[in-house]
Amino acid sequence: MLIRALKSREMILALAIAILIGLIAMQFPGFIAPDNLADAFNDTSPLIILALGQMIVILTRCIDLSVAANLALTGMLVAMINTQFPALPIPVLITIAIAAGTVMGAINGLLTWKLDIPPIVVTLGTMTIYRGLIFLLSEGQWINAHEMSDSFKALPRHEFLSLPLLSWIAIAITLAFIVLVARTPLGRAFYAVGGNPNAAVYAGIDVGRTQFLAFTLCGALAGLTGYLWVSRYAVAYVDIAGGFELDVVAACVIGGISIAGGVGTVIGAFLGAIFLGVIKNALPVIGISPFAQLAISGAAIIIAVAFNARSSRRKGRLILKHEEAVG
Amino acid sequence: MxxxxxxxxxxxxxxxxxxxxxxxxxxxxxxxxxxxxxxxxxxxxxxxxxxxxxxxxxxxxxxxxxxxxxxxxxxxxxxxxxxxxxxxxxxxITAIHQETVLFDELSVAENIFLGNAPKGRFGLISTSTMRQQARALLQRVNANINPDTPLRELGIANKHLVAVARALSVxxxxxxxxxxxxxxxxxxxxxxxxxxxxxxxxxxxxxxxxxxxxxxxxxxxxxxxxxxxxxxxxxxxxxxxxxxxxxxxxxxxVDQVFPPRQPTHGKALLRVEGYSHPTEFANISFTLKQGEILGFYGLVGAGRTEFMQSLFGITKHTAGKVFIDAEEIEINTPGQAIARGIVYVPEDRGHHGTISNTPIFHNVSLPSLGKTLKRKLLNPPAELSLTRTFTERLELRAAALDQQVNKLSGGNQQKVVISKWLATEPRIIILDEPTKGIDIGSKAAVHQFTAELAAKGMAVILVSSEIPEIIGMSDRTIVMRDGRICAELSKPEMTPEALVQAAAGITHA
Structure with missing residues (x-):
């Protein structure tokens, strides 16, 4: 049991992260100062939350490319509401953000379920639509820090046990997802639908509905992140988090969530996000140019995917053998 | 021999x-x-x-x-x-396969010459030569097909002719x-x-x-x-x-020994009347009693699996009624069938049976998760004990119940699938080719267990293309041909010859 845990993909990834941090610390001891690590974790928190949402979508053999656009649209929406009605309490705004994100996720899910459109096409379309809506809503204007109320900006920074609330939210969602994915029938259905949709149908699981629920949950998390993002960076405009959906997918892939569906764990997605977060935080410290940073992040993604592909190859052969035996 | x-x-x-x-x-x-x-x-x-x-x-x-x-x-x-x-x-050596291996989106000529296209200048494919040669080949097989037609527009027979033309092209x-x-x-x-x-x-x-x-x-x-x-x-x-x-x-x-049975049939459990589908089967009617093993024999493509899938709610039927305990019920989804105590162990394990990269006990508990929940959460110990109960009865050989299913042999995978369905405690179990592609030992275990199920009053439908299995196991056999029931044979009437003749449509002996 212990050996298997040590050999698991999650453990290898955790080791890789530890080695990475160790290497950086040898050159820049300041990087492992508790404050700096806490900052890096806080920076990575939105990625963690979005990666968890994306993970359950990918588990069901779908993909959601609209998460960053969803985030940006809800962020703009709550920022505009805040500037118009500064007295509106923050919990109401958070509820609005989650509701708006949920609706956008549900739209993705419904199009996939009822119209049977491939998820990559659906979310590529809604990604563009949601971004376009931000422009229509804001008329291209920025909402800057001074227009937002103080309480609006303060919430994610509010510290508790020397970690900002944003970090605690990421931790809480991770824990909730461990229970959801590993301990509820819905979580099991995600794996069944992605692992073998045909067999899931025979077991009485509604594949389309399960995928719809994954999209909806993912949208809800994107909506929540929309508020957190805009309040933390204290700015909202059309292009916030542009291209961030690719980081989210990359975090999942690095974390061992199989794009083919049915394989992956919450801890894996969490660590995948951390891995990407460490790289993104460390490279500027080391003094690598922003362009090289992009290339290095990209290389890390490909290495991680190649690693995953290698570790799952043997399984593929077994399946072939099995089919030969039957045929 | x-x-x-x-x-x-x-x-x-x-x-x-x-x-x-x-x-x-x-x-x-x-x-x-x-x-x-x-x-x-x-x-x-x-x-x-x-x-x-x-x-x-x-x-x-x-x-x-x-x-x-x-x-x-x-x-x-x-x-x-x-x-x-x-x-x-x-x-x-050229093979023209059962399901023709052709490409719907390419033209007829492209299909004929795929991978072997005539080259023109600069090593590029010469479409005019290809079209000419394709026309000549199609004439040889007496097919009146334009080589530029996309393949998807052709009927199945013409597709066959294209496949033959392809065979002739080399x-x-x-x-x-x-x-x-x-x-x-x-x-x-x-x-x-x-x-x-x-x-x-x-x-x-x-x-x-x-x-x-x-x-x-x-x-x-x-x-x-x-x-x-x-x-x-x-x-x-x-x-x-x-x-x-x-x-x-x-x-x-006689190298296979089937478990001895003294079938005692109870009252009619399942009655199907006039089940029909637009293309796959028509007018299927029969009654199934408690404790009975009813065989379904036929050639590949006779519509047996298609009918069973429809009875289980996977595909829709256009006409017909189902009665359980003389009460008419509607089955449109597998969930409804499972709730009514009907389960279906599919033929194609890889495709429909197991979720192969997950542990054995996840597979077995999947349709029965509701029974194992504790405060609405999954309860792995209960799932494991449920799994153990049924896999032990089937003598599953596995290192551990959290082993991935794809690490098991074909016979043991089949036992996982059967355990999964038995764990739902069904009243009617449909076994579609339950021993196809598995070793003799596993076959015997499946046969033994099938007999035990019937003895306990479960009604069993056994779809099989193996004549000894049909004769050895079933109390009565329905033979299907071309989507219809063409014969019903009682135990004494079941001989290999009678089954083959009915299934192949041979009228004289």
């Missing part, structure tokens, strides 16, 4: 292709055991056998998809090995036709015969695989019969009668 090699003693022509004593094993199954096959230029050899007799495996050996474990392949008297499908194709010596008539109308079959005769005149050796005896007698010059992966006979077709071929196909040493 009687080897029937009577004729062919006078003039000994040299076979174009000779397979001798070839064996091929897969984990848990010996698909071919010391079988031989000879194909002669200008002659049609019919390969005959039940489902699972090894015909498809032999086709794959001939076309280089499988490499035999032992035995030898000779081409024009020279020993050859095909390391790949490509090597076999280069040696002039200089093939051996043409393999794997159930070419399965989807053809009578007129199209006539045209196919003309074509086969033309191929014979061109000196090609043809291997013709079919279930239908009238076709075999109409077109074949020689025959080879396989049974359970072994040779059951071969020779000239004019020296054999239909009855002899049937006997070779089904007659077997």
């Amino acid at each position: 009687t080897l029937n090699q009577s004729a062919s003693a006078l003039s000994q022509p040299q076979p174009v292709m000779a397979i001798s004593n070839v064996s091929k094993s897969f984990p848990g199954v010996k698909a071919l055991n010391q079988v031989s096959l000879e194909l002669y230029a200008g002659e049609v050899t019919a390969l005959i056998g039940e489902n699972g007799a090894g015909k498809s495996t032999m086709v794959k050996v001939l076309t280089g998809i499988y490499q035999p474990d032992e035995g030898e392949i000779q081409l024009n008297g020279v020993k050859t090995t095909f390391h790949s499908a490509h090597a076999a194709a280069n040696a002039g 200089d093939s010596k051996v043409v393999i036709m794997d159930e070419p008539t399965a989807a053809l109308s009578l007129k199209e079959i006539e045209e196919l015969y003309t074509l086969i005769n033309q191929l014979k005149q061109e000196g090609k050796a043809i291997l013709f695989i079919s279930h239908k005896f009238e076709e075999i007698f109409a077109i074949a010059d020689r025959y080879a019969v396989y049974r359970d992966g072994e040779m059951a006979g071969s020779g000239h077709i004019d020296t054999a009668s239909q009855q002899e071929l049937v006997n070779m196909m089904v007659g077997r040493p």
